[in-house]
Amino acid sequence: MKALVLNGLKEPLTIKEVEKPVLEPDEVLVKIKAAAFNHRDKWIQEGLYSGIKYPIILGSDGSGIVVETGLNVDKDWLNREVIINPSFNWGDNPKAQSKEFKILGLPDNGTLAEFALCKAEYLYKKPSHLSFEEAAAIPLAGLTAFRAIFTRAQLKPRERVLINGVGGGVALFAMQFAVAEGCEVYVTSGSNEKIENAKFLGAYGGVNYKSTNWVQDLKELAGGFDVIVDSAAGEGFKELVELANPGGRIVFYGATKGTIKDLDPRRIFWKQLNILGSTMGNKTDFDSMIRFIEQHKLLPVIDKVFPLEEANDALDRMKKAEQFGKIIIKIE
Structure with missing residues (x-):
């Protein structure tokens, strides 16, 4: 062959x-x-x-x-x-x-x-x-996204969601799943074109993380977030703690930007945050994902x-x- x-x-x-x-x-x-x-x-x-x-x-x-x-x-x-x-x-x-x-x-x-x-x-x-x-x-990207937002972050309808770094497969699936679930979804990207594409697919809005004021821009655009989905980690992760609502969940499935530094634990426990790691998914996750895609006729x-x-x-x-x-x- x-x-x-x-x-x-x-x-x-x-x-x-x-x-x-x-x-x-x-x-x-x-x-x-x-x-x-x-x-x-x-x-x-x-x-x-x-x-x-x-x-x-x-x-x-x-x-x-x-x-x-x-x-x-x-x-x-x-x-x-x-x-x-x-x-x-x-x-x-x-x-x-x-x-x-x-x-x-x-x-x-x-x-x-x-x-x-x-x-x-x-x-x-x-x-x-x-x-x-x-x-x-x-398969891989959809399963990773589905487990991250539903199994780990326990996403609920009408919650406000931030997808950090939209454009790759997992981030886009996470965005599509959250939009289909009836959530208010925002995105970040290093490309304004990708942000506009995400809005066409149902995102409420987004900001370019290359901007020096991207955190403040997000706060003005959306306030805070109940669920934040990330794949980068690295130095910018501490800003996600700042953007999370009290009782919020930050779920991440990658570390393309490396080690998380200067994370203030006081911000985490005082805001009652959950920081959740996630990798791939089990057969129950995959089965649920396929049914969700069929139910919503997602493309x-x-x-x-x-x-x-x-x-x-x-x-x-x-x-x-x-x-x-x-x-x-x-x-x-």
């Missing part, structure tokens, strides 16, 4: 002919129609991820058609249009993942190939209102669709933070 392979540290992805996976009794083989890039793929390429091995077929997101099933798998799955939950081996504790937890695309080969292998328990029917490209945009935001042969160009676009939405790879 044809696959997009990462052969070594900081090397470009290359298209290779590799052997088609061999099924275990509880596994299925999915003919991939579309896959998507995540920042995780970029970090693996750059050596900024634990447990890296080469060669590896990247890709955590994928949609396609089941073409083969293992001996112990219900044959009704054959020829179904599906998406894959990339969150493997969560474990029995719904509050946190187990030591055996892993994400599709490392250490196991992922979805940037003509065929991908997974256990049947991680298959879900593709929502009928979505194309394969739209469905492929969902993932797609930045651009690339053919497999232009995958390195697609990855470069993500590295430059040029995208607004998910970058999709169409696999013929």
